[in-house]
Amino acid sequence: EDGGGGGESKFPFNDLLVWTDAEVSTFAAQITLHNFSTYSKITPKEIMHYVKAKSASEKKILCPNITKVVQQFNDFSNWGTTMICKQCLSQERVSVMSTLISLLQELFSLNNLHSSLSLLSTFSSAAVARLKTSFEQIEPSKRAFLEDVKERLSHLSSYKAYRDHIHGLNPPLVPYIGVYLTDLTFVNDGNPDLLQGLINFSKCYKVARVIVEIQQYHTPYVSLTTDRLIQWALTNACFENETESENYRLSKLVEGTDPEKAIRDLIMAEKALKQKIRKMELQASLCSCGDDASGGSSNLDTSAVFSDFDLEGITSKF
The missing domain is CATH 1.10.840.10 (Ras guanine-nucleotide exchange factors catalytic domain)
Structure with missing residues (x-):
C-alpha cells in the first residue's frame, strides 16, 4: 500500500x-x-x-x-x-x-x-x-x-x-x-x-x-x-x-577529559570566527568603495586595493 x-x-x-x-x-x-x-x-x-x-x-x-x-x-x-x-x-x-x-x-x-x-x-x-x-x-x-x-x-x-x-x-x-x-x-x-x-x-x-x-x-x-x-x-x-573526524571532534567537546580545555577551544574558535567575519565585512566595504569610485564599473582591480591594507592587522584591532 x-x-x-x-x-x-x-x-x-x-x-x-x-x-x-x-x-x-x-x-x-x-x-x-x-x-x-x-x-x-x-x-x-x-x-x-x-x-x-x-x-x-x-x-x-x-x-x-x-x-x-x-x-x-x-x-x-x-x-x-x-x-x-x-x-x-x-x-x-x-x-x-x-x-x-x-x-x-x-x-x-x-x-x-x-x-x-x-x-x-x-x-x-x-x-x-x-x-x-x-x-x-x-x-x-x-x-x-x-x-x-x-x-x-x-x-x-x-x-x-x-x-x-x-x-x-x-x-x-x-x-x-x-x-x-x-x-x-x-x-x-x-x-x-x-x-x-x-x-x-x-x-x-x-x-x-x-x-x-x-x-x-x-x-x-x-x-x-x-x-x-x-x-x-x-x-x-x-x-x-x-x-568521522568531525564526529570525534564533537564527541571530545561534549564529553571531554578536560572541560576547561574544551571551553578554551570553543572561545578561541569563536574569536577566530568573529575575526574572519570582520575581515570579510571589511573586504566587502572596500569593494563597495571601489565600485563607487569607478562609477559602478567592475574594472577596478580589487586585489590591488587590498594589497594596500594590512587586513590581518586591521581586523585584529576589533
Whole structure:
C-alpha cells in the first residue's frame, strides 16, 4: 500500500529528541522496507561480478545494488553517530542514545539484521564508544539489550553467533551483506579457478552456496505498509551526516577529559570566527568603495586595493 502522496515528508529524521514510540516504530518499518527493496534486487550475476571485479570502481559499476546496500549501511551508522555527538547537553545526548536503542529493538524484532548491525557499529564507533558518562545514564535494561544483541550478532569466529542466529529465523528478513561478501572474498582468493588446467568445481560450488543463501532471503515484508514520502526521503539522502573526524571532534567537546580545555577551544574558535567575519565585512566595504569610485564599473582591480591594507592587522584591532 501507499501511505503518501506528493510533496515532502514531514518525518523528523534528524530530530530524535521529538521521537515517540510511534516515530520509532514507523521509522524501523520504513528503513526495513528500504533496505529490503535494495537487497532483493541483488542478482546472481551481480554477485559473480563482485567476485571477479578487480577494483572498487569496477564493483560500483558492475554491482550497483551491492554497492547501494553497503552505502546504506555506512550512511545509517554514521547518521546514528552524528545524532548522538551533536547533542551538547548530557540529558539530550542520553535521550538520543536511548531512542536509538529503542530503534535497534524494533529493527531486531523485524529481523532487519542489516540495520541492526549498522546501529551496533554506531555504538562501537570511536566517537560514541568513548562517551562513558552518557552510557552510564542509559536505563540498565536498554544497556543490557544492547550487549545482548552485540553477542547474538558478533563478528567473532567468522560470525559464528550471527550465522547461528540468522539460520534460526524465518523470512522475511534483511541479512547483513558483509558476511557474504567476506565469504566470497575468501573463496575467491583462497581457491584457484583452475586445477591442473581443469575448472575448479569445488570453488564453483562454494560460490554457488553463498549465492543460494543470499537469494533465499528475498521473501517480501507483506505485513508492512510503505510510506511513499518517507521512502522518497530515504532514497534522497535525508540523513544528516558528519565526517568521522568531525564526529570525534564533537564527541571530545561534549564529553571531554578536560572541560576547561574544551571551553578554551570553543572561545578561541569563536574569536577566530568573529575575526574572519570582520575581515570579510571589511573586504566587502572596500569593494563597495571601489565600485563607487569607478562609477559602478567592475574594472577596478580589487586585489590591488587590498594589497594596500594590512587586513590581518586591521581586523585584529576589533
